Amino acid sequence: MAAATNFSHSPLISKTRTYSLNHYPFPKNTILPFKLSKSYSLKPLSLKAVISQQNPATTTTQETTQFKHCFTKSQDGFLYCENLKVQEIMESVERRPFYLYSKPQITRNVEAYKDALEGLSSIIGYAIKANNNLKILEHLRGLGCGAVLVSGNELRLALRAGFDPTRCIFNGNGKLLDDLVLAAQEGVFVNVDSEFDLENIVAAARIAGKKVNVLLRINPDVDPQVHPYVATGNKNSKFGIRNEKLQWFLDAVKAHPNELKLVGAHCHLGSTITKVDIFRDAAALMVNYIDEIRSQGFEVDYLNIGGGLGIDYYHSGAILPTPRDLIDTVRELVLSRNLNLIIEPGRSLIANTCCLVNRVTGVKTNGTKNFVVIDGSMAELIRPSLYDAYQHIELVSPASPDAEVSTFDVVGPVCESADFLGKDRELSTPAKGAGLVVHDAGAYCMSMASTYNLKMRPPEYWVEEDGSVSKIRHGETFEDHIRFFEGL
Numbered sequence: 379m380a381a382a383t384n385f386s387h388s389p390l391i392s393k394t395r396t397y398s399l400n401h402y403p404f405p406k407n408t409i410l411p412f413k414l415s416k417s418y419s420l421k422p423l424s425l426k427a428v429i430s431q432q433n434p435a436t437t438t439t440q441e442t443t444q445f446k447h448c449f450t451k452s453q454d455g456f457l458y459c460e461n462l463k464v465q466e467i468m469e470s471v472e473r474r475p476f477y478l479y480s481k482p483q484i485t486r487n488v489e490a491y492k493d494a495l496e497g498l499s500s501i502i503g504y505a506i507k508a509n510n511n512l513k514i515l516e517h518l519r520g521l522g523c524g525a526v527l528v529s530g531n532e533l534r535l536a537l538r539a540g541f542d543p544t545r546c547i548f549n550g551n552g553k554l555l556d557d558l559v560l561a562a563q564e565g566v567f568v569n570v571d572s573e574f575d576l577e578n579i580v581a582a583a584r585i586a587g588k589k590v591n592v593l594l595r596i597n598p599d600v601d602p603q604v605h606p607y608v609a610t611g612n613k614n615s616k617f618g619i620r621n622e623k624l625q626w627f628l629d630a631v632k633a634h635p636n637e638l639k640l641v642g643a644h645c646h647l648g649s650t651i652t653k654v655d656i657f658r659d660a661a662a663l664m665v666n667y668i669d670e671i672r673s674q675g676f677e678v679d680y681l682n683i684g685g686g687l688g689i690d691y692y693h694s695g696a697i698l699p700t701p702r703d704l705i706d707t708v709r710e711l712v713l714s715r716n717l718n719l720i721i722e723p724g725r726s727l728i729a730n731t732c733c734l735v736n737r738v739t740g741v742k743t744n745g746t747k748n749f750v751v752i753d754g755s756m757a758e759l760i761r762p763s764l765y766d767a768y769q770h771i772e773l774v775s776p777a778s779p780d781a782e783v784s785t786f787d788v789v790g791p792v793c794e795s796a797d798f799l800g801k802d803r804e805l806s807t808p809a810k811g812a813g814l815v816v817h818d819a820g821a822y823c824m825s826m827a828s829t830y831n832l833k834m835r836p837p838e839y840w841v842e843e844d845g846s847v848s849k850i851r852h853g854e855t856f857e858d859h860i861r862f863f864e865g866l
């Protein structure tokens with residue numbers, strides 16, 4: 379039976395709500411006040427500026443940045459989010475798995491971009507597809523971000539979150555007419571992706587009775603050196619216009635002076651890029667296109683270099699490009715043409731702000747392989763199954779001294795052999811009920827979650843600046859599922 383617990387007196391949960399606690403047959407702490415009285419020695423990560431292996435001439439000076447990361451394993455063997463023990467949060471919330479974010483980390487990530495962009499006229503267009511939690515969107519908007527959208531519903535959500543539509547960019551290779559009409563009405567920038575897309579944008583402008591500010595999404599044919607599923611800037615991609623067809627598009631824009639105003643050029647190379655030279659190469663090509671476009675009398679002011687900056691999923695302490703490295707590598711090009719720079723980061727703003735917190739259901743072996751079976755699965759976090767992506771996994775509390783260290787596949791309960799969160803991970807054999815996190819779950823995890831096997835989407839929480847924890851999205855329930863069939 380579920381026990382009802384009122385958290386209104388706990389500083390952990392800032393909103394007064396009644397949660398039901400699932401009964402759990404293993405020993406656990408009672409609900410605790412989570413502001414820690416004692417300060418723990420949390421080791422800050424140190425990231426150095428990137429040094430390109432390919433072209434050292436284009437890199438920035440090597441400086442060490444103290445990077446404060448929200449999730450830290452303390453010397454006491456417990457994992458902390460900011461200053462809160464993840465174990466204690468796990469035991470106090472209504473159900474597991476759940477997503478746990480750090481709001482201050484989101485702020486720090488945005489500030490890193492803002493600092494890097496100093497001296498440039500720019501828009502940080504947060505790519506909503508990475509994470510569409512409304513509370514997170516409101517926070518990002520409050521920090522000054524614009525938004526990058528790929529559907530009418532993402533546009534509606536951005537408007538609901540209060541984003542300024544004139545700082546929003548509508549992307550996509552299959553934008554629908556109705557959604558384009560809404561974008562035109564709201565004054566959103568629209569990227570032209572193909573001949574038929576241009577036709578639809580013209581039609582939308584007529585229906586809305588408004589001229590649309592467009593950018594041409596040019597495929598620069600630059601290899602981003604990433605997994606083929608997240609590569610978009612090479613020739614075989616379904617995205618963008620072929621660069622050889624540029625003149626056709628310029629003529630088409632010229633032919634529609636009442637519907638279209640060409641304001642810039644856009645490219646997006648791919649995702650999880652870890653070499654800033656790739657951005658530099660693409661930006662160099664893009665400013666040449668802009669020179670060409672300007673030479674034909676267009677007043678284009680915007681260069682949009684897309685998103686795609688990777689993060690340290692391996693937690694190996696690798697020296698990865700920072701937002702400053704990214705911006706510095708294109709800064710001179712942008713200034714030389716007096717352009718406004720648009721960037722479209724998703725992952726690098728939100729991925730490292732969150733863990734998926736799971737509980738261990740049990741440990742088993744098939745004779746050759748050991749498995750840690752958790753309550754989370756590919757339904758909540760599909761990146762390992764879909765892209766063979768690595769996301770770092772660790773236990774949230776110290777293992778007992780006699781626990782054997784072994785190599786495990788960390789798997790969920792979903793009825794698919796593809797249901798794994800990590801393969802061949804060395805872990806201390808966890809006890810039943812132990813907490814286990816999958817790191818860097820802020821981007822493309824909840825937003826790609828499904829209800830496969832009727833595993834309903836989990837709740838989300840964040841740690842606030844004052845050290846309290848708030849729920850920022852309700853978990854979906856069985857009743858939510860049944861509602862789709864009501865009245866049929």
Ligand code: LLP
Nearest residue numbers: 505646649650685686687722723724725822
């Ligand atoms: N702009 C455009 C036009 C995009 O297509 C994307 C991502 C972004 C910006 C944001 O890219 P980011 O900074 O987040 O890398 N589901 C995959 C990632 C798909 C990315 C799709 N486009 C994953 O889980 O890795």
